[in-house]
Amino acid sequence: MRIAELVMAVVMAVFSVYLMWKSAELPIGWLPGEGPGGGAFPFWLSLGMLVCCVAIILRWVAKASPLSQSTVPYMTPETVKRFLLVAGSLTAMIALIHVIGVYGAVPLFLVFYVRFLGRHSWTKAGALAACTPVAMFFFFEIALTKTLPKGFTEPLFYPLYDIFL
Amino acid sequence: MEVFALLIDGFVIAFQPLNLMMVIAGVVVGLFIGAMPGLGSVNGVAILLPLTFLVPPTSAIIFLAAIYYGAMYGGAISSIMLGIPGASTAVATTFDGRPLALKGLADKALVAAATASFVGGTISIVLFTLFALPLAEVALAFGPPETFALMVLAFATFVGLGGDDILKTLFSIFIGLVFSTVGLDIISGQPRLIFGDLTGFYHGINFLVLAIGIYGIGEMLWTIEVSQGEVLMSKATVSFRRVFDNLKELWFSARTMVMGSFLGYFVGILPAAGATPGSLIAYGVAKTMAKDPETYGKGNVDGVVAPEAANNAASTGSMLPMLTLGIPGSPTTAVLLGGMVIWGLEPGPLVFVDHPDFVWGLIASLYVANLFALLINISFIPAFIWVLKLPFTILAPIIFVLCVIGGYVPTQDMHDVWLMLIFGVVGYLMRKLDYPMAPAVLAIVLGPLAEPALRQSLIGSQGDVMIFFERPISGTIMVFAIFFLVLPLAKVAKNRRKRRDSR
């Protein structure tokens, strides 16, 4: 926990410096007769972030907070594994949406999660993976006419649109 | 009393079979749209707007108003069950609704939310019926300085929110406010903080992206770690007896309910504000005024009651400036307003005179919609509880999928889905280090209202800060804001003195 606390504060401090630099593209000062400029709000708030981070770092150096003394590990190896599996499969699903679309990526994700992470039966995983896209299609695309991304599977849906729309 | 005669005429219109059907259909559709993370009342109303050309305008607006109401009820459902606020109006409901659900008291929270919504809705419609026109004047008197003062008040009531670590709470507020400025600076007309020149940042960082990221993905990751993936989502049970008992217990929350309703209504009628600040202020005030503020955020029923009463009251309230001034008080009423224009009704000061059947039909149908929303909502509670009892390894992937779709649908841009994933993962990593997340979500909601109001005021006063204190309304609100800032500090000081004395 001790190391993680420091790393997070440093990363966030760097991020706030970047935000300050980015905000400074617009005037950050007080324009006479007009009040703060366009970059002022984000700039001074990012400075506030930076001050908080620096204070957290100083507190860490002085060992003045519970987390800066904590010896509990930030993540146990077991947690890391679980986190990587879940977050990784989620990332993979979102990336796949670009290629094979929602109707390809979502069933794959559901099968992976329910069958391999959840260790449920193939029947359950398959049923869920089959029903979810159908329900999604009728709720979003037909009832609400909100098109979902389909990647290269797009032409497969033309006949469905012809029938239902 | 002319008002009552008009209202009775209105009820005659509302009870026509077609209109009654519209109310019921609208409430059910709204309930489901509202319960989906990512879809709120504004989506529901916007999507279904063109479909209303098939019926007369009065029936059409009744349908849309019923969707609006249904969605306001529905927003609480995903806040309580999944911990993901379905819309910005339901953010405050997660603070106590989620802990209640985790304790196995989801049914209690759902009953409380539905009842509070009903009370808030009813009180506000009565106020609407009696004082629509004089209140329109109040709405007009609200300019940028008043709006800014109100935002200060909203922040002030929230000082106590978040963790014990003041540095990390401040950090969270700051980062939320900075994210709220991404996109276009309307005052100078310049784009700002367009990271990596990605076009997706031009529309700013949508509140929903941060909220679904943190409360949806982040919260799920957290639950997976804490539970090690084994336990059930919730040990909730439900029976009619429990629902009945829950209703009886709510009597103790009556005071909070009434307070939330009035507060929500008055914030709701202000053109810029709408239901979100209304529900946040109501939560903050309820907490500050409570005898046991330390139980808030840990599953206090009053913490569900206050924002839910307020957001329903505010949604009625925001119809007032729409009807009387033609000015929408919230994005949803903006779309409703567009609908009225399409139907050939000119909203504005004369609509009450020129189209009394339309206005009073709408008002009467709000009473009816409110009642049906309550009944339909309560009767669906067992179904919601059943969903919560699904094994976590089945529920979790479904929630992830809902998050991804919910992040995509409002803007139809994959950019927002990626952003949501990043917020979720980083939010989870930060939460493990006790960074509170709620202040960031509040900041991103209130920031876009506060900053332009501040700068418009200062342009108007040519840079003179005293404008916020000199004008009677904004001055008064500022005094309240300072009071709410000082009150918690005074309480702390008093407690300390007490402790010292007793030693």
Next chain:
Amino acid sequence: MKYLRRLMLAGLGLTLTLAMGVISAPGDATAQGWEPKKPVEFVIMAGKGGGADRLARFIQGIIEKQNLSSKPFVPINKGGGSGAEALRYLKDHAGDPHVIMATLNSYYTTPLRNTGLGVDIATFTPITRLAEDTFQLWVTTDSGIKSVDEYVKAVKAAGPGNWKMGGTGKGQEDSLVTSMLEKKFGLKFTYVPYKGGGTVAKELIGKHIESTVNNPSEQAGFWEAGKSVPLASFTPKGKLKGRFGNIPTFEELGYGSDMVYYMQRSIIAPQGIDKEVQAFYVGVFDKVYKSDEWQNYLKTKGLIPGWLTGQALTDYFVAEREAHRAMLKEAGEIK
């Protein structure tokens, strides 16, 4: 009850799909020419609830009501960066027959102010111009000001920078019209930007600002209620009809014919779409334009009818872009 039919069909379809797995495509080649194969994305260059959004949703309503397209037109708001997001989206969808966009004047100003976008509007496929929206100079009735002369006197009496003019964001239409006024009469306003025209109208009635240059539709309700007065219209003589036609124009009042400014309401498509696709959309909007609903809307909202299509429309866009380049330079917004 098209929607109900659709819902029922959806329910039926759900059962069918579950039962049979896959449904084969029926031949639907009745109509000649191109027809959309999926819902058409109707991109709006502005956020929800504004004038452009309402107009686009109104048009969508007409298309739906009159059944003008076999697939629905689905509005998507891409208002980010004054429409920068929408313009880039159209550029990235070159050749996509299922995307069209409703434009307003940020169609010219945004690419001029934001050259990094790399968008050249002359490359997009023109569909049609449906109307031109107009601007008037508005004050509150309580101000007692009844003519442009009195107005100019009042602003001068207040002193430079002490008169608050409200409008939409800097560099957008309202601010350009405001600088026209400043230049013509030698005035200096304090310009307060708000998010949308509706808010601007309300702020005037609440007396938080002292004058506006709203579109007629934004102030009409307050005008009827006797809360605000239009002093003059930024249109050429005799162009506006109906109740708005009685408002004097700047030209009639003898301030020259250069005091004219319009907001165009057009539909465009990405570059590189087929001729048949273009013809399909022109056909749809032709029917929209001729519908009673649209003609009525033009009349009650004080818009000027303005059907224009094909190369003539592109020429019009290019000419207007150059006019805006000059105006933005004048206002000091671009170099």
